[in-house]
Amino acid sequence: MKKFISLFILLAFFFSESYAQEKLTPELLWKLRRLGSFVISPNQKDVLFSVKDYKVEENKGKSTWYIQNLETNKTITLPEVEGGQYSCVWIDKANKIAFLSKKSGIMQIWEMDKNGKNLTQISDEKEGIQSFSYSPNEKHILFVKRVKMEKTVQDIYPDLPHAEARIIDHLMYRHWDSWSDYSYNHIFVATYKNGKISNAIDILKDEPYDSPMMPFGGLEEIAWSKDSKQIAYTCKKEKGKKYAMSTNSEIYLYDLASKKTSNLSKGIMGYDKNPVFSPDGKKLLWSSMERNGFEADKERIMIYDLQTKKREDISKKFDQNAGSIIWSKDSKNLFFITGVQATYQIFSYNFDKKSFRQITNGVHNYRSFDLIDEKTLIGTKQSMSMPTEMFTINIADGKEKQITFLNKSILDKIKMGKVEKRWVKTTDGKDMLTWVIFPPNFDKNKKYPTLLYAQGGPQSAVSQFFSYRWNFQLMAANDYIIVAPNRRGLPTFGQEWNDQISKDYGGQNMKDYFSAIDELKKEPYINENKMGAIGASYGGFSVYWLAGNHEKRFKTFISHCGIFNFEAMYGATEELFFVDWDLGGSYWNKQKKNSYDASPHKFVNNWDTPILVVHGQKDFRIPVTQGMNAFTVAQLKNIPSRFLYFPKEGHWVLSPQNGILWHRVFFDWLERDLK
Numbered sequence: 001m002k003k004f005i006s007l008f009i010l011l012a013f014f015f016s017e018s019y020a021q022e023k024l025t026p027e028l029l030w031k032l033r034r035l036g037s038f039v040i041s042p043n044q045k046d047v048l049f050s051v052k053d054y055k056v057e058e059n060k061g062k063s064t065w066y067i068q069n070l071e072t073n074k075t076i077t078l079p080e081v082e083g084g085q086y087s088c089v090w091i092d093k094a095n096k097i098a099f100l101s102k103k104s105g106i107m108q109i110w111e112m113d114k115n116g117k118n119l120t121q122i123s124d125e126k127e128g129i130q131s132f133s134y135s136p137n138e139k140h141i142l143f144v145k146r147v148k149m150e151k152t153v154q155d156i157y158p159d160l161p162h163a164e165a166r167i168i169d170h171l172m173y174r175h176w177d178s179w180s181d182y183s184y185n186h187i188f189v190a191t192y193k194n195g196k197i198s199n200a201i202d203i204l205k206d207e208p209y210d211s212p213m214m215p216f217g218g219l220e221e222i223a224w225s226k227d228s229k230q231i232a233y234t235c236k237k238e239k240g241k242k243y244a245m246s247t248n249s250e251i252y253l254y255d256l257a258s259k260k261t262s263n264l265s266k267g268i269m270g271y272d273k274n275p276v277f278s279p280d281g282k283k284l285l286w287s288s289m290e291r292n293g294f295e296a297d298k299e300r301i302m303i304y305d306l307q308t309k310k311r312e313d314i315s316k317k318f319d320q321n322a323g324s325i326i327w328s329k330d331s332k333n334l335f336f337i338t339g340v341q342a343t344y345q346i347f348s349y350n351f352d353k354k355s356f357r358q359i360t361n362g363v364h365n366y367r368s369f370d371l372i373d374e375k376t377l378i379g380t381k382q383s384m385s386m387p388t389e390m391f392t393i394n395i396a397d398g399k400e401k402q403i404t405f406l407n408k409s410i411l412d413k414i415k416m417g418k419v420e421k422r423w424v425k426t427t428d429g430k431d432m433l434t435w436v437i438f439p440p441n442f443d444k445n446k447k448y449p450t451l452l453y454a455q456g457g458p459q460s461a462v463s464q465f466f467s468y469r470w471n472f473q474l475m476a477a478n479d480y481i482i483v484a485p486n487r488r489g490l491p492t493f494g495q496e497w498n499d500q501i502s503k504d505y506g507g508q509n510m511k512d513y514f515s516a517i518d519e520l521k522k523e524p525y526i527n528e529n530k531m532g533a534i535g536a537s538y539g540g541f542s543v544y545w546l547a548g549n550h551e552k553r554f555k556t557f558i559s560h561c562g563i564f565n566f567e568a569m570y571g572a573t574e575e576l577f578f579v580d581w582d583l584g585g586s587y588w589n590k591q592k593k594n595s596y597d598a599s600p601h602k603f604v605n606n607w608d609t610p611i612l613v614v615h616g617q618k619d620f621r622i623p624v625t626q627g628m629n630a631f632t633v634a635q636l637k638n639i640p641s642r643f644l645y646f647p648k649e650g651h652w653v654l655s656p657q658n659g660i661l662w663h664r665v666f667f668d669w670l671e672r673d674l675k
Contacts, residue, residue, distance in 0.1 A: 024414050026660045029474060029663075030056050030656050032407050034051065034052040035387075037087075037368075038380070039089050040370050042093055045069060045071065046068065047068050047070060048066070048088055049065070049066055050064065050066075051406060052064075059655055061656070063086070064080070078097070081103055082103050092138070096112065099112075108124065108125065109132050125200075129143045129144065130144040138192060139192060139193070140256070142187055142189050142224070143197075145186065146181070148183045149184055150180070150208070171574075172244050175214055176215045176620055176650060177650030186202050186203075186204045187202075187203050187231070189201050189256060203233075203259075209236065225277050226277055230253055231254045232277065233275070234249055245293065245576050246293065248270065249271050250265045251264045251272045251275050251286050268288055270289030270291050270297050271288070272286055279329055282306060283304060284303075287323065288302040288313070298321060300316075314349065319495055320494070321338055322338055324337045328374065329371065333350050333351065336348075337369065339463065340492060343463055344365040346366050359398045363421075366379050367382060367388060374395075375395055376393065376394060384435070384465070384472050384473060385417075386411070389402055389404045416440060420438065421433060421434075422434045422520070427511045427515055428511075430497075432515065432516065434484065435472075436482070437476045438476060439480070440476065444524070448530075449527055449530035449674035450526045450528075450530070451532050452531065453534055455490065456537030458537075460491070461492045478667055481520075481525070485513060487516070488509040489502075503593045505583065506595060509542075510545060510546070510549070513533075530674045531553060531555060532555060532674055536560035537560070537562065537622065540561050544630055555609065555610070556669065556674060558670070559611065559614070561614065562622065562627070563600070564600050564626045565629055566596050567587040568626065570587050583595045583596060601629065608637075610672065611640075612643075613641065613644070614627070616646040616652075616653065617645070620650070627645075644662070644665050
C-alpha cells in the first residue's frame with residue numbers, strides 16, 4: 001500500500017511538473033539564458049560569445065564565455081577568472097584572448113591563452129577602464145576611461161567633507177538613470193609591446209566631452225584605420241544647454257603621428273555615429289542623421305573618401321534606416337540591418353551596381369551580425385516566440401542555419417501561441433500592420449479578454465522582439481489575446497509614417513489605436529466587454545491619454561513610466577531635444593503645430609476606469625513625479641488604482657526579483673477586471 005501511495009505521489013509530481021512547464025511564467029522567463037556579444041576568430045574557424053544566466057534567489061546574473069567551432073559546432077567553456085570577464089576579444093592570431101576584469105580590484109585589461117593559462121594583467125589605470133580595442137597590427141591599444149573634469153562640493157569647500165549637495169550651473173546634470181559623476185569618457189592611445197601598455201595619450205585632453213557618448217555609446221562609436229595609424233571617433237562637443245538641445249554629434253579623425261584631429265562630418269546637423277573604415281583603407285562610413293534635434297531621423301549611410309575628402313549619402317533612395325553597417329572584405333559591398341514591416345532583416349549594398357538587396361526574410365529580428373567569409377554571415381536572431389540565438393546566413397540565398405540552442409531544454413516544453421499578422425485600415429485610409437498574439441491553447445469558440453498594447457519610443461517598431469518584461473507570449477499564456485498595432489510614428493514603414501507622430505501626440509496615432517482594437521473586437525473570439533490597454537514610456541502616455549478619451553472601450557489600464565503632464569515633463573526631463581522636437585517647442589514658446597493640447601492631465605475629468613501606475617525613482621527621462629501625479633488623480637477621484645513604485649529602478653526594471661514582482665502585480669491587476 002505504501003509503495004502504491006509513493007508511486008501515486010511520484011506520478012502526480014511528474015505530471016504536475018510537466019504541466020507547469022507547458023505554460024510560460026515570469027519565473028521561467030528568468031531561467032532563459034541570454035546570448036550576449038560574439039567575436040569571430042581571425043582564422044574564421046571559431047566564434048567567441050557570452051551567455052548570461054540569472055539566479056533569481058541571489059537577484060543577480062553572471063556571464064560565461066564560450067568558444068564554438070564553426071565547422072564541428074563543438075563548444076568549450078572559457079575558464080572562469082575571478083573578478084569576471086567582460087568584452088572578450090581575440091588577439092595574437094587567435095592564440096590569446098583579451099578581456100576586462102576586476103580581478104585586481106578595479107576594471108583592467110587582461111590577457112590569457114584560450115585554454116585559460118598565462119593569465120596576465122596588462123593595464124594599471126587607477127580610475128579603471130571602461131572599454132578597449134587593439135590596433136589591427138597590435139602595436140597600440142586604445143582604451144576608454146572616466147576623466148574627472150569638474151569640481152564637487154568637497155573640492156570647492158574641503159572643510160565640509162560630509163556636505164551632501166550639488167552645485168549645478170548647467171543642464172545635463174543627470175542622464176537617463178544616473179547623476180553626473182563630474183567625469184567624462186575619454187579615449188587614450190597607448191603603445192603595446194611585450195604584453196604591456198605604456199605612454200598612454202588622452203586624445204581628448206582638457207575637453208569636457210564624452211566619447212563614446214553617454215549613456216549608451218560603446219566601442220561601435222570608435223574605429224581603428226586598417227593601417228593602425230588613425231582613429232575615427234564619435235563625439236558631441238557641446239556643453240550645458242547646447243548639449244541638451246542638440247543631437248549634432250560628429251565624426252572626428254585623430255592621426256597618431258601628428259596628434260591632430262579633424263572633423264569629417266562638419267555641416268551635418270544631426271547624429272553622426274559609428275564609423276567603420278573600409279578594408280582597403282580608402283573610405284570611411286558612418287551612420288548619419290540630417291535633422292538636428294530629431295533622434296529618430298532616418299539613419300543614412302554616409303561614405304567619406306579619405307583621399308578626395310568628399311562624402312556621399314548612398315542611401316538617398318533607400319527609405320529605411322541602416323544600422324550595424326559592415327564592409328565586405330574586398331570593400332565592394334556593405335551589409336547592414338534594416339527594418340521591413342515590423343521585422344529586422346540583413347541587407348547588402350553593391351557599390352558597382354549602386355543597388356540594395358535583401359538577404360534575409362522571415363518573421364524575426366536580426367539584432368547583430370558579422371562577416372565570416374565572402375559567402376557567409378553570422379548573426380543573432382530573435383522573434384516574439386524565440387529568445388536570441390545565433391545563426392549563420394548564406395549571403396547568396398539567405399538560407400540560415402541555427403548554431404546555438406541555449407534554451408532548447410526549456411522551450412521544448414513550452415507551447416507558444418500563434419502570432420498572426422493583420423492589416424487594418426486606418427481612419428485616413430492607410431494600411432497598418434497589427435500583430436495579434438493568441439493563447440497557446442486557443443479555442444475559436446471561446447471569448448477571450450484582450451489587451452491593446454501601446455508601444456513606447458515613440459519611434460520604436462512593434463517588431464519581432466522577445467522582451468523579458470513586455471513579453472507577448474507570457475501575456476498570451478495567461479489567456480489573453482494581445483493586439484499590437486504598428487501605429488503612426490513607428491519605423492520600418494518608411495520615413496513619412498515614422499515622422500508623422502512628431503508634434504501630433506494624441507492625434508492620428510491614437511486614431512490608429514482605435515482602428516486596430518475596433519476592428520479586432522469584431523472577431524467572435526474577442527470579448528469586447530473585457531478589454532484593457534497597457535504600455536510603457538510613450539505607451540504609458542498613450543494609456544493615460546486613452547483613460548480620458550476611450551469612450552468606455554476598456555475596463556482597465558496599466559501605465560508604466562508614462563508621460564502625464566507635458567509641461568511638467570518638458571521642465572524636468574534631461575535630453576531636451578527630444579521633447580522640444582516631438583512636443584513642438586517649449587510650453588511657453590510653442591510652435592504652431594504642437595502636442596500640448598493632448599497632455600493627458602487635461603482629460604482627467606473623464607477618468608473613471610481602474611488603473612495601475614508603475615514608475616521607477618531613477619527614471620530621469622520621464623521623472624517619477626509623472627506617475628505620482630496620475631496615481632493621485634485616480635485616488636482623489638475614487639477610481640480603483642494602485643501605484644507600483646521601484647526606488648532603485650530607472651526607465652526599465654532590470655533586477656530579477658523586481659522583474660518577477662512586476663509581472664505578478666501586472667497579472668494580478670488585469671485579473672481584477674478582465675477575468
